[in-house]
Amino acid sequence: MSDITRMATVAALLGDPARANILTALMDGRALTAKELAYAARVSPQTASGHLARLTDASLLAMEKQGRHRYFRLASPLVGQMLESVMAVAGPEPGRINPWRGGDALRTARTCYDHLAGRLGVALADSLTEAGHVALTGDGGEVTDRGHAFLRDFGAEPVASKRVFCRPCLDWSERRPHIAGRLGAALAARCLELGWIARQRDSRAVTITPAGAQGFAERFGIDLAE
Amino acid sequence: MSDITRMATVAALLGDPARANILTALMDGRALTAKELAYAARVSPQTASGHLARLTDASLLAMEKQGRHRYFRLASPLVGQMLESVMAVAGPEPGRINPWRGGDALRTARTCYDHLAGRLGVALADSLTEAGHVALTGDGGEVTDRGHAFLRDFGAEPVASKRVFCRPCLDWSERRPHIAGRLGAALAARCLELGWIARQRDSRAVTITPAGAQGFAERFGIDLAE
DNA sequence: AGGATGGTTCGGCCGCGGCCGAACTGTCGC
DNA sequence: GCGACAGTTCGGCCGCGGCCGAACCATCCT
Numbered sequence: 001m002s003d004i005t006r007m008a009t010v011a012a013l014l015g016d017p018a019r020a021n022i023l024t025a026l027m028d029g030r031a032l033t034a035k036e037l038a039y040a041a042r043v044s045p046q047t048a049s050g051h052l053a054r055l056t057d058a059s060l061l062a063m064e065k066q067g068r069h070r071y072f073r074l075a076s077p078l079v080g081q082m083l084e085s086v087m088a089v090a091g092p093e094p095g096r097i098n099p100w101r102g103g104d105a106l107r108t109a110r111t112c113y114d115h116l117a118g119r120l121g122v123a124l125a126d127s128l129t130e131a132g133h134v135a136l137t138g139d140g141g142e143v144t145d146r147g148h149a150f151l152r153d154f155g156a157e158p159v160a161s162k163r164v165f166c167r168p169c170l171d172w173s174e175r176r177p178h179i180a181g182r183l184g185a186a187l188a189a190r191c192l193e194l195g196w197i198a199r200q201r202d203s204r205a206v207t208i209t210p211a212g213a214q215g216f217a218e219r220f221g222i223d224l225a226e
Numbered sequence: 227m228s229d230i231t232r233m234a235t236v237a238a239l240l241g242d243p244a245r246a247n248i249l250t251a252l253m254d255g256r257a258l259t260a261k262e263l264a265y266a267a268r269v270s271p272q273t274a275s276g277h278l279a280r281l282t283d284a285s286l287l288a289m290e291k292q293g294r295h296r297y298f299r300l301a302s303p304l305v306g307q308m309l310e311s312v313m314a315v316a317g318p319e320p321g322r323i324n325p326w327r328g329g330d331a332l333r334t335a336r337t338c339y340d341h342l343a344g345r346l347g348v349a350l351a352d353s354l355t356e357a358g359h360v361a362l363t364g365d366g367g368e369v370t371d372r373g374h375a376f377l378r379d380f381g382a383e384p385v386a387s388k389r390v391f392c393r394p395c396l397d398w399s400e401r402r403p404h405i406a407g408r409l410g411a412a413l414a415a416r417c418l419e420l421g422w423i424a425r426q427r428d429s430r431a432v433t434i435t436p437a438g439a440q441g442f443a444e445r446f447g448i449d450l451a452e
Numbered sequence: 453a454g455g456a457t458g459g460t461t462c463g464g465c466c467g468c469g470g471c472c473g474a475a476c477t478g479t480c481g482c
Numbered sequence: 483g484c485g486a487c488a489g490t491t492c493g494g495c496c497g498c499g500g501c502c503g504a505a506c507c508a509t510c511c512t
Contacts, residue, residue, distance in 0.1 A: 003313065008246035010316040015238030016470075020230050034489060047471055049490055060315070068479040068488050078315050085311040087229065089286070089304050090236040242500075260459060273501055275460055294458050294509035 013058055014086060018043045019051045022072075023060070027080055031064070031073035108224060109197065109206040115184030116191070119224055120208065120216070124187065125168070125178045127220040134166060136177055141166035143183065151183075154219065156190040158182035239284055240312060244269045245277050248298075249286070253306055257290070257299035334450060335423065335432040341410030342417070345450055346434065346442070350413065351394070351404045353446040360392060362403055367392035369409065377409075380445065382416040384408035 013019055021041040026032060032040070038048030052072055055061040062075040074080055109120035116124060128134045133147030143151070143166055151157070158165060159182065166184070168177035179187065191197045196212030208216070208224065216222040240246055247267040251258060258266070264274030278298055281287040288301045300306050335346035342350060354360045359373030369377070369392055377383070384391060385408065392410070394403035405413065417423045422438030434442070434450065442448040 003316070004246050004250050005243055006316040007250070007309070007312050008241055008243045011237050011246065011312055012241030013237075015234055015241040017231055017234045018470080020234035020237065024230050024233070035487095043470090044472060045489065046473085046491080050470085053490085070489070076315075078311075082311045082315045083233070085304075085308045086233050086237055089302075089308045090229070090232040244500080261457095269500090270502060271459065272461080272503085276500085279460085296459070 010058060010060070010082075013055060013060060014083070016051070017041075018047065019055060022048070022051060022055065023074070023079070023083055026061070026072065026074050027083055031071040033069045033071060037072060109208055111188065111199070111206055114188060115178070115180050116188045116197075116206070117178050118206075120197075120206070120222070121178035121184075123216075123222045123224065124220060127222055128179070134179065134183070136166075136168040136179070141168055141179065141181070141183075151186075154190060155193070156183070156186040158186040236284060236286070236308075239281060239286060240309070242277070243267075244273065245281060248274070248277060248281065249300070249305070249309055252287070252298065252300050253309055257297035259295045259297060263298060335434055337414065337425070337432055340414060341404070341406050342414045342423075342432070343404050344432075346423075346432070346448070347404035347410075349442075349448045349450065350446060353448055354405070360405065360409075362392075362394040362405070367394055367405065367407070367409075377412075380416060381419070382409070382412040384412040 014023065018041040022037045025037060025040040034048055034052055035045055037052065038045045041048055041051070043051075052061065052063070052070075056063050056072070059075050060079050061072045064071050064073075109116065109118045111117065115121065125134075125136065128147065129136060131150070132144055133150050135142050135144065165182050166179060167181040168179065178184070188197075191212065192199070194211070194215060195209055196215045197206045197208055199206055213224075216224075240249065244267040248263045251263060251266040260274055260278055261271055263278065264271045267274055267277070269277075278287065278289070278296075282289050282298070285301050286305050287298045290297050290299075335342065335344045337343065341347065351360075351362065354373065355362060357372075357376070358370055359376050361368050361370065391408050392405060393407040394405065404410070414423075417438065418425070420437070420441060421435055422441045423432045423434055425432060439450075442450075
């Protein structure tokens, strides 16, 4: 297969509207599930599954299994550059604004199911780890005695459930772990309860309130303004 | 039509092997005829014509009529950048060399049918014009009396024919006119006869011999080494 | 004028590939 | 165990589009 044939193969992958929607939805570097991408592309989950398999086979996307979900992201920055260069040729309309609401807001703080992710989620995990309250290993996590006391004091009491208590969850924008499981959910719920964070409508982005900025700094030594 | 749909449309145009061959054949900035592009793409002239029409409609190619030929070239450098970025994603093979034999040789000097083009052809036209030997207008050209004497002295006597005697021909790499017609053919033939230039096999590129370098400098004040 | 050549248009064939319904696998949570 | 949900695979439908033969138009050359 010649270079030109390979180029045509890649270009043909971008040439389908559904796949183009999938790729552009991932252009901000996030990783999304197959279902989210199916919705973004306005096709059924089966159809999206086929497209995602082809894009992954061609190494345009990278896939990582996470429980019963499969997260897809652009395989490399080169892919994003390619998309932008095609956009540059295709888009004669000047002054177009970023179509993704929120922009960097998602990278700063967002929900991952019921727990916190983004820079805030990772910083929270770092803080608890450094303080010796939790210990995150490769695929599990534990809370120390001091940690239990700290969490009780903070007001984050995980509900009783068979669900895993504390688990590291790879953060897709930061590429470092944040805290999932019941503990992660309890932390997020308590932050919401305290008014430190606020959810946004129709978005996974989370805003940090002034009270939250102060609270995260005092309790956890977190300052995201840097 | 949304931005993403437009991007998909453009990408789909690159996604066909025949069109991909056409576009890559034009990546060095030259302008080629429909037939040459059909050959490059290994498809019939009718098929190539259809592809070329679509590429031109989408403003990926620019077309210019030249007699009974139609020359196609990339519509803008953006298109070339796009092709390269797609190549970058598609081509995992490192260290690939430029597939176009000759490289810059074509831009320096080449034949355009039976006359000279490229930097040499344009320089020749400039020299003759500045010396008052020929006068090139928008779509025609004339040779002055002094010009006729000069050409006779040089040994470039156009053969008798109904073919147009002197005509400016837009040079595709220099974007400026060179001399075509019987006069252009006679000049090229004489330069070849004098051993100033040499044709290359299977290429439109022409090499300037040491004798040619000296001759062009002395007779025409041309120095392409700059 | 007549012939040669470059290029396009038309018509029809055919196959690739996108799409979805249905059924299946795997994971989670109770 | 069960039900719910994410995701994939399979099968079949269907239409878009690439391809070429043939005819047609335009330009050049003699």
